[in-house]
Amino acid sequence: xxxxxxxxxxxxxxxxxxxxxxxxxxxxxxxxxxxxxxxxxxxxxxxxxxxxxxxxxxxxxxxxxxxxxxxxxxxxxxxxxxxxxxxxxxxxxxxxxxxxxxxxxxxxxxxxxxxxxxxxxxxxxxxxxxxxxxxxxxxxxxxxxxxxxxxxxxxxxxxxxxxxxxxxxxxxxxxxxxxxxxxxxxxxxxxxxxxxxxxxxxxxxxxxxxxxxxxxxxxxxxxxxxxxxxxxxxxxxxxxxxxxxxxxxxxxxxxxxxxxxxxxxxxxxxxxxxxxxxxxxxxxxxxxxxxxxxxxxxxxx
Amino acid sequence: xxxxxxxxxxxxxxxxxxxxxxxxxxxxxxxxxxxxxxxxxxxxxxxxxxxxxxxxxxxxxxxxxxxxxxxxxxxxxxxxxxxxxxxxxxxxxxxxxxxxxxxxxxxxxxxxxxxxxxxxxxxxxxxxxxxxxxxxxxxxxxxxxxxxxxxxxxxxxxxxxxxxxxxxxxxxxxxxxxxxxxxxxxxxxxxxxxxxxxxxxxxxxxxxxxxxxxxxxxxxxxxxxxxxxxxxxxxxxxxxxxxxxxxxxxxxxxxxxxxxxxxxxxxxxxxxxxxxx
Amino acid sequence: xxxxxxxxxxxxxxxxxxxxxxxxxxxxxxxxxxxxxxxxxxxxxxxxxxxxxxxxxxxxxxxxxxxxxxxxxxxxxxxxxxxxxxxxxxxxxxxxxxxxxxxxxxxxxxxxxxxxxxxxxxxxxxxxxxxxxxxxxxxxxxxxxxxxxxxxxxxxxxxxxxxxxxxxxxxxxxxxxxxxxxxxxxxxxxxxxxxxxxxxxxxxxxxxxxxxxxxxxxxxxxxxxxxxxxxxxxxxxxxxxxxxxxxxxxxxxxxxxxxxxxxxxxxxxxxxxxxxxxxxxxxxxxxxxxxxxxxxxxxxxxxxxxxxxxxxxxxxxxxxxxxxxxxxxxxxxxxxxx
Numbered sequence: 001x002x003x004x005x006x007x008x009x010x011x012x013x014x015x016x017x018x019x020x021x022x023x024x025x026x027x028x029x030x031x032x033x034x035x036x037x038x039x040x041x042x043x044x045x046x047x048x049x050x051x052x053x054x055x056x057x058x059x060x061x062x063x064x065x066x067x068x069x070x071x072x073x074x075x076x077x078x079x080x081x082x083x084x085x086x087x088x089x090x091x092x093x094x095x096x097x098x099x100x101x102x103x104x105x106x107x108x109x110x111x112x113x114x115x116x117x118x119x120x121x122x123x124x125x126x127x128x129x130x131x132x133x134x135x136x137x138x139x140x141x142x143x144x145x146x147x148x149x150x151x152x153x154x155x156x157x158x159x160x161x162x163x164x165x166x167x168x169x170x171x172x173x174x175x176x177x178x179x180x181x182x183x184x185x186x187x188x189x190x191x192x193x194x195x196x197x198x199x200x201x202x203x204x205x206x207x208x209x210x211x212x213x214x215x216x217x218x219x220x221x222x223x224x225x226x227x228x229x230x231x232x233x234x235x236x237x238x239x240x241x242x243x244x245x246x247x248x249x250x251x252x253x254x255x256x257x258x259x260x261x262x263x264x265x266x267x268x269x270x271x272x273x274x275x276x277x278x279x280x281x282x283x284x285x286x287x288x289x290x291x292x293x294x295x296x297x298x299x300x301x
Numbered sequence: 302x303x304x305x306x307x308x309x310x311x312x313x314x315x316x317x318x319x320x321x322x323x324x325x326x327x328x329x330x331x332x333x334x335x336x337x338x339x340x341x342x343x344x345x346x347x348x349x350x351x352x353x354x355x356x357x358x359x360x361x362x363x364x365x366x367x368x369x370x371x372x373x374x375x376x377x378x379x380x381x382x383x384x385x386x387x388x389x390x391x392x393x394x395x396x397x398x399x400x401x402x403x404x405x406x407x408x409x410x411x412x413x414x415x416x417x418x419x420x421x422x423x424x425x426x427x428x429x430x431x432x433x434x435x436x437x438x439x440x441x442x443x444x445x446x447x448x449x450x451x452x453x454x455x456x457x458x459x460x461x462x463x464x465x466x467x468x469x470x471x472x473x474x475x476x477x478x479x480x481x482x483x484x485x486x487x488x489x490x491x492x493x494x495x496x497x498x499x500x501x502x503x504x505x506x507x508x509x510x511x512x513x514x515x516x517x518x519x520x521x522x523x524x525x526x527x528x529x530x531x532x533x534x535x536x537x538x539x540x541x542x543x544x545x546x547x548x549x550x551x552x553x554x555x556x557x558x559x560x561x562x563x564x565x566x567x568x569x570x571x572x573x574x575x576x577x578x
Numbered sequence: 579x580x581x582x583x584x585x586x587x588x589x590x591x592x593x594x595x596x597x598x599x600x601x602x603x604x605x606x607x608x609x610x611x612x613x614x615x616x617x618x619x620x621x622x623x624x625x626x627x628x629x630x631x632x633x634x635x636x637x638x639x640x641x642x643x644x645x646x647x648x649x650x651x652x653x654x655x656x657x658x659x660x661x662x663x664x665x666x667x668x669x670x671x672x673x674x675x676x677x678x679x680x681x682x683x684x685x686x687x688x689x690x691x692x693x694x695x696x697x698x699x700x701x702x703x704x705x706x707x708x709x710x711x712x713x714x715x716x717x718x719x720x721x722x723x724x725x726x727x728x729x730x731x732x733x734x735x736x737x738x739x740x741x742x743x744x745x746x747x748x749x750x751x752x753x754x755x756x757x758x759x760x761x762x763x764x765x766x767x768x769x770x771x772x773x774x775x776x777x778x779x780x781x782x783x784x785x786x787x788x789x790x791x792x793x794x795x796x797x798x799x800x801x802x803x804x805x806x807x808x809x810x811x812x813x814x815x816x817x818x819x820x821x822x823x824x825x826x827x828x829x830x831x832x833x834x835x836x837x838x839x840x841x842x843x844x845x846x847x848x849x850x851x852x853x854x855x856x857x858x859x860x861x862x863x864x865x866x867x868x869x870x871x872x873x874x875x876x877x878x879x880x881x882x883x884x885x886x887x888x889x890x891x892x893x894x895x896x897x898x899x900x901x902x903x904x905x906x907x908x909x910x911x912x913x914x915x916x
Contacts, residue, residue, distance in 0.1 A: 030898045032717075037898030038806040058897060062808070066861065114896055121893045122629025122716035124603070124610030188609060190633075190642065193845070194810035198896060210847045212381050219826045219839050221642045250896035252632065252812050254608025310696040312825075313647050313661050355649045355656045356829040359836070360852070380852025394656040514855060541851045543825045543838075546693035550822030551841070551848050553867070554857075555795075556875035561692060575795040577867075578857050 004052040004105065007151050008077060011103055013047040021075035021101050025063055027056040034116035038063065052077070057110035057133055059244040061085030062200045064095050073099050079107035080155075083144035084242035085200035087278035090146075091285060092240075094203050104144025106152035109136040112249060126254040132158060135245025138258065145279050166256075167263045182227065188253045189226040191219075195247035195257050201237040208232060230260065238264040239287040242278045271297050311546050314353050314396030315341050320371060322391055325457045326450075328378040329422060330387055334397060335371035341397050344372065346407060346429035347537055347565050350399030351545050354389065358382040361542040361560065363426035364400065372397070375425035375457060401545040402564050405430045405509065405535065413507045414442035418520055420449050420492050420512025424457050426537045426564070427511050435469055444469065445501055449477040449492040449512075453485050475499060493519040496527075503529045510536040514578060521568065531568035538564050538578050554578050580747035580758060581766040582738070587626070590764050591615045591671065594757075598667035598706070601638050603631045612638060612670060626672050629716045630888065634818030635670050635677050639684060639701045640840075642815075646697060646825070648835040665701040669757075672710045672738065675731035676721045676888035680818035681707065682733045686880040687821055697838075706753055709734025713773035718889030720780040720902060726886050728776055739772050746770040782902045783909065784873070784883070790913055791874040795866070799911045803904055804865035806897045811842035813891035813899070814868070819884045822848070843868050869904060 012024040028039040028049040036055035040063070041047055059082045067074060068089075078086060083104055089095040112133035119127040128134050140163060142155035162168075170178060193209065196202045208216050209229065217232065218225040234257075243265065247257040269275050272288035321333035332352075335341075344350065344367045352374055353359035360382045366373040378387045389395070407430070415434055419427045427446075434441045446466060450456045456476065467474045477488040477495045488495055492512065501508075508529055510520050517536055524534050540552035540559045547561035555574045557563065566574075582590065594600045595615050603625040604613040610625050611633035625631060648659040673681075681702075688698035709731030715721070721728050731737055735754030739746035747765055749755040758765065814820040824841035828834055841848055844864050850856045858864050872884035885901060892900050 031900060031903060035898050035900075040805045063806075066805075113898065114894060117718065117893045120716070121718050121889065123632050123890065123893060124605050124625045124628045124630075125632045126608040188606070190811075190815050192811035192815050192842070194808070194812050194896060197808040197810040210845075210850075212847075213384075215381075218828060219643075219824060220828065220837060221839060246896070250810070250812070252609075252816065252894050310661055310663055311693050312696065313658060316656055316658065353836075355658075355836075356651055356827065356834050358827055359825060377853070379854075383852065390654070393654045394651075396656065396658070514857075539851070540857060541849050543823070543841075544695075546695070547691055548688055548693070548695050548821075548823075549825070549838075549841070550843065550871075553871070553875060555870075556878035577795075577863070 002053065004152060005050065008050050008052045008103075009047045011149065011151075012041055012050055012075065013044045015075045015101060016041070016044040016047065020073065022072040024050075024075040024077075025060040026050040026077045027052065027058065030113075032117065032120075034111065035113045037113075052105065054108070054111050055113045055116075057112060057135070057249065059085050059198075059200060059246045061089060062198060062246070064089055065200075065203055068094050071099070073101065075101045075103065077103050077105060078144050078147065079105055079110075080139065080142040080144055081107075081242060081244035083146045084141065084278040085244055087146050087281050088200050088240060088242050089203060090281055091278060091287070092203055097281070102144070102147045102149075104147030104150045106144070106150070106155045107136075107139070107142040108152070108155055109133075109139065109142065109158045114249065133249065135249050135258065138163070138243070138245065141243070141279070146281050164262060164266050166259055167266055170259065170263065183223055185255050186226040186230055187223050189221070189230065189255060190253060191221050191226065191229065192252065194250040194252065195255075196233060198246045198250045199237065200242060200244065200246075201240040202233075208236070230255075234260040234264060237261060239268040239272070239275065239289040240277055241265060311398065312544060314351065314359075314398040316394050317341050317397050319389060319391055319393045319395060322389075325375060325459070326455050329375055329457050330378075331365065331373050331375040332386070333368075333371045333373055334395065339370060340367065340372055342400055343367065344400040344429075345404035346433045347402070347405035347426055348400040349402045349545065349560065349564060350374070350397050351401070351542075352376075352386070353396035354382060354385050355396055357385040359396070359543075361401070361545060363429065363537070363564070365425040365428045366432050367429070375422065375428070377422040399545065401560050403562065405537075405565050407433060410434075410507050411440045412442065412505075414505055415444045416501050416506050416508040417444070417446045417448075418492060418496060418508060418510045418512070419447070420516040421451070421455065422457065423512035423516070424448055427509060428458060428461075430509060431466070435466075438470065442471070442505065444472040445475070445499075446473070447475045447477075447492065447496055447499065449479065449490075449495065451479045453478055453482055492516055493523050496520060496523050500527055503527060503533060506533060508534050510534065524568075531572060534568040535565060536568070536571065538566065540578065579767070579769055580749070581741075581768055581770060582745045582747045582764065583766065584744060586764050587624070588621050590761055593761060593764065594669050594671070598669045600669045600671055601635060602626075602671045603628065609633060612673070615671070626710070629712075629714075629719075630674050630677070632816065632890065632894070634680065634816065634888065634890065635673050636680060636684065636818050636821070638668060638670055639681065639698060639705060640821060640823070643837055643839045644697060646836045646838055648833065650833045652832060663696040663700045665704045667704050667706070668701065669706045669708065671708045673707060673731065673734070674710055674712050674888070675726050675728045676719070676886040677818045678707055678709045678731040678733045679721070679726045679886040680888075683819045683876065683880070683882055683884060683886070684821055685733075686882060691879070706736075706757055707731075707734045708736045708738060708757075710738045711740065711773060713740065713776050715776050715778050716889065717779050718892045719887060720778060720782055720889065721887035722776070722778050723780075723782045723784060724883055724885055724887040729773060739770065741770040744770070746772065780889070780902055782905045784905065787905065787909065788874045788877040788883075791870055791908065792878070793913050794908065795870070797911065797913070799907065800866040801862045803869075803907060804862035807844075807861065807865050807899050808897060809844040809846075809861050809864055811844055812894055812896070814842040814844060815840060816890040816894055818888055818890075819872070819886055843871065869901070872901075873905070
């Protein structure tokens with residue numbers, strides 16, 4: 001057992017023993033060496049189930065939404081990106097800081113359990129298992145930005161190379177090339193909504209895609225409706241995406257969702273910035289697209 | 302069956318014409334539909350049909366009466382389709398397909414006293430059986446109808462409720478509203494409360510219940526208290542439906558589909574199913 | 579036994595494609611699915627050596643989006659124009675036993691119990707299935723636990739047995755025999771050993787499970803099991819046996835069409851009624867319905883399970899929801915706990 005796993009168990013047990021929290025969000029081992037999965041611990045003796053290893057990739061902050069109408073106190077283990085997810089929810093007023101006890105862990109970068117399972121499974125698909133997961137290879141903020149207690153060691157960004165390199169490639173395409181690129185990726189979308197459901201920034205109580213009066217996006221799985229879905233999804237998290245990469249990780253058909261998100265991160269920064277979403281919790285702070293200022297640029301309209 | 306019935310494909314509607322529209326309440330209208338060849342299909346009391354305004358959508362409704370030359374659908378305005386339906390005028394062509402579901406056990410009810418308990422738009426499915434009982438009056442014993450709505454304005458089928466039905470032999474109609482209202486000298490109570498006050502005898506009686514799920518659940522408790530056995534209590538349920546033929550999945554309660562195995566269940570059947578409705 | 583040399587597969591597919599749409603397992607970059615064999619597809623894209631495709635072949639009989647009928651309106655008038663329930667000949671080439679068994683489940687749903695679904699039936703009646711015996715199950719496969727024989731794909735018209743350089747080719751239905759006759763020029767004739775029973779790493783005991791589940795609706799374990807599910811549709815859409823659909827309309831001006839498309843019991847709007855009531859409001863209720871449907875309700879209604887052990891959901895769930903672990907937990911808990 002690693003030292004971090006021991007510390008995670010010890011802290012969870014302490015928080016539950018002291019009744020400081022009602023439930024602890026963490027990870028446990030699944031059926032395979034490469035499967036770590038989210039777990040929600042309520043009894044001190046169950047703290048022994050917790051682990052922290054290189055497959056604890058899930059952003060647990062999204063699960064806070066399942067508890068948003070309650071009053072339970074929650075202990076939550078967060079990596080860098082997960083902690084930005086918590087800030088997202090606090091900034092969006094979906095949760096209150098008082099209900100949370102946050103244990104930050106400097107993140108060494110994670111491997112992708114699904115990619116590993118897929119590679120082992122014999123199913124043909126996207127088997128990206130070399131080293132860190134695709135999402136962690138893009139990470140610029142591995143250290144928790146909000147916590148009550150901190151574990152692990154301070155980490156350097158895992159990104160090698162330039163953050164917006166892929167975005168710039170797409171920007172450099174001709175309109176026709178770009179349309180073809182988007183047509184290729186969106187035509188394979190199966191509209192499972194995993195990218196929305198796993199997203200901490202997608203915290204609307206009633207999602208526009210469920211709206212029927214009017215129905216904004218058709219339910220057919222075709223290029224037009226798929227594009228409409230993705231354009232709306234991306235725009236709705238513009239300036240609010242915490243770059244945890246969960247959408248892209250969850251996508252069963254390998255749509256490069258973070259490429260879209262990153263384009264908006266770049267644009268929001270250029271237009272309204274310098275701005276980087278959810279890097280700290282400040283009283284009354286709102287993302288740029290949630291504020292109105294008379295000097296907001298409008299040259300993109 | 303008329304020629305415009307798409308008998309080979311139960312998912313495709315036949316086109317019928319709306320020949321009359323009755324404004325029942327501020328948010329309920331009854332639509333009379335028929336085609337040049339008469340009624341599109343024969344319906345037993347309690348059965349359902351899928352009604353579509355072709356460009357807008359399709360929804361499942363109970364047929365609130367099958368007259369000789371038309372079908373009647375009492376429809377409350379609650380969503381996209383029903384909004385649009387409320388805006389149509391006489392002469393509009395709409396789609397219907399059906400009939401779906403089992404309907405009320407009219408034969409099992411023969412020789413019994415009938416107790417109808419309805420809330421709000423829940424009177425619509427009951428009405429098909431109430432009118433059936435009146436049409437075959439000699440086959441049924443005494444008839445008691447207990448009906449409640451939020452307000453006087455929300456009471457459906459007022460002419461029948463206050464004039465036609467009480468004038469029938471051996472028939473009593475009890476009407477109640479949820480909150481007191483100026484000009485209303487009748488009962489003010491929730492349906493389950495009023496039911497226990499009236500305390501109808503379970504002897505040789507079948508009770509048929511329809512209303513919002515919460516009303517049904519409370520009434521079922523009252524029935525038990527008043528000594529009705531599970532065989533004597535019948536209800537008709539509602540769930541979201543799309544296909545009507547037990548394929549699309551969504552209207553299941555356990556392994557039963559409301560559209561096919563229901564919507565009518567007696568309490569013996571209902572108690573075997575998960576309480577998920 | 580008839581044999582098919584692997585070098586002749588493309589010739590056979592070309593021959594079949596002259597008279598039918600031929601669906602073959604295809605590698606398609608990030609994904610794989612049963613796609614149409616055509617001039618645009620090369621042999622390199624064929625995924626016959628792989629265990630299975632990410633997307634199941636259910637879309638051959640139940641497309642994700644399917645036009646049902648077109649209509650036109652004019653003033654108060656309305657007319658159903660064309661009903662789209664027809665299909666040409668279709669062949670699925672190389673489906674595994676988990677997927678062919680799922681077709682049998684879909685057949686029960688769409689073709690029995692009072693109504694036949696004309697759209698499904700049109701496709702199904704024109705479908706020939708060439709199954710592929712599975713001698714080396716993957717680590718997530720558990721079809722044998724769900725009553726599927728991986729070596730004898732149920733519902734296949736022809737079964738292929740992999741024997742290295744060639745396939746053993748065994749017609750098992752009249753339709754399969756007819757197809758075999760058509761393809762005679764491509765087939766050899768010699769005895770090949772049939773592969774022997776496969777060893778499964780993943781097993782699960784379902785003895786008595788549907789009956790036990792019948793008493794577990796109100797069990798607190800469902801909330802525990804549902805906790806990490808995020809109610810997305812990955813498992814339902816990848817599942818070869820999930821068939822629930824929605825019916826919707828697309829209208830432009832005076833014309834339009836009604837279509838159906840896959841739907842998922844994981845989505846709140848699946849049971850959301852226009853009046854506001856939703857009988858499956860919470861995440862664990864939707865989760866419970868999915869697993870009870872697969873493991874109890876379908877069994878009660880059709881006498882077969884809704885899961886055929888293909889393992890796709892186990893592999894692809896981003897949060898590690900695992901039907902095998904769920905079954906094990908359901909078996910382990912005391913049914914009388916309330």
